[in-house]
Amino acid sequence: MLICGALLAATTGCTHYRYVPDITPIPARPIIVATAEFHDVYPAPALVSGKESFGLTGPNTKQIAPHILTDQVEEELLQAFDQAGVFSKVTRFDRHPDLILTGRINTLYEDYRPRIWTRIPYVERMTGVLSMMGVKTHLSSGRANLTMFVLTQNGELVGRYEGESSFQEAFNPTGEVAPGDRLNWALTEVVQQIQEKILSDGQLRTITSR
Numbered sequence: 001m002l003i004c005g006a007l008l009a010a011t012t013g014c015t016h017y018r019y020v021p022d023i024t025p026i027p028a029r030p031i032i033v034a035t036a037e038f039h040d041v042y043p044a045p046a047l048v049s050g051k052e053s054f055g056l057t058g059p060n061t062k063q064i065a066p067h068i069l070t071d072q073v074e075e076e077l078l079q080a081f082d083q084a085g086v087f088s089k090v091t092r093f094d095r096h097p098d099l100i101l102t103g104r105i106n107t108l109y110e111d112y113r114p115r116i117w118t119r120i121p122y123v124e125r126m127t128g129v130l131s132m133m134g135v136k137t138h139l140s141s142g143r144a145n146l147t148m149f150v151l152t153q154n155g156e157l158v159g160r161y162e163g164e165s166s167f168q169e170a171f172n173p174t175g176e177v178a179p180g181d182r183l184n185w186a187l188t189e190v191v192q193q194i195q196e197k198i199l200s201d202g203q204l205r206t207i208t209s210r
Contacts, residue, residue, distance in 0.1 A: 019056035019064060019110070019180040023076040024188045025083035028195050032204055036087040036150075037097035041074040043105045053109035056180050061112070073105060077148075077191065086195050099158065099204070100151040106162075110142035110183035136170040140179075143167075144186040148194050150204065159201050163193035 047054040048066045055069050064072075081101065082090040090101070143166040150158045165186035171177070198204065 016060050016062040017056060017058075017112075017179040018062045019069070019183065021069070021073045021076045021187060022184045023080040023191050024184075025080045026192060028084045028086045028199055030199070031085045031088055032199065033088045034098035034204075035089040035091065035094050035096075036081070036099045036101045037094050037153075038078050038081070038090055038092055039100055039102040041070060041077060041103040041105060043070045044107070047105060047108070052107065053111065054105075055108065056110050056112060056183065058110075058112040058179065059114070061179065069108075070105065073108065073187075076187075077103065077146075080191050081195070084195055086198055097153050099207075100153060100155070101148065102151070103146055103148040105146055107143050107145040107164075108183070108187065110140060110180060112138070112140045112179040114138050136172050138173050139168070139170050140182050141166075141168040142183050142186060144183065144190045146187075146190050146194065148198070150198065152207070158204060158207060159198070161194045161197040161201075163190035163197075165189040165193075 043054065043066055044052075046052040054066055055064050057063075078090065078092070081087070087099070087101075091097075143164070145162070145164040147160055147162045149160050152158060167182055167186055169182065
């Protein structure tokens with residue numbers, strides 16, 4: 001993520017922000033004793049077509065092509081499941097996997113921008129002063145929603161597990177929370193929700209214990 005040296009001032013003159021997905025894995029217990037082969041993750045059609053926002057939007061943001069952002073999310077998901085230890089083994093390929101893991105990105109966006117009233121000419125010149133006074137000059141809102149599917153090695157659906165997290169926050173930019181950070185927190189929460197649902201699905205343990 002490219003960050004301006006100081007976010008106290010208005011966003012003019014800043015380097016463009018680029019969203020980079022980052023999921024913080026949390027160890028999951030008890031693990032499911034099974035080898036899960038991780039397959040592709042797909043974005044919902046509305047994300048590919050541009051009908052719905054995908055990634056970080058707002059002034060001074062650089063849009064990432066949907067297929068590139070999807071690949072980045074997919075890699076983060078693979079690492080998150082592997083490091084969390086939901087399954088005893090998560091891999092891109094196994095000759096005889098116990099389960100197949102794939103998913104769909106339904107929604108993933110953050111809209112980060114100055115509040116409308118800061119664009120009034122006189123107020124705009126005072127943005128830096130207002131920020132130092134503690135006035136919340138910016139607004140960030142967004143949502144993350146993913147669905148993961150667990151299949152047998154023959155492609156039969158075992159279960160679908162959805163997670164969702166949204167946020168809307170007025171704030172004072174300080175550089176401590178950069179554009180995209182809130183979306184990554186939401187994405188992390190979504191993945192943790194999905195992992196908990198998978199771990200609590202007794203049917204999975206029945207299948208893998210055969």
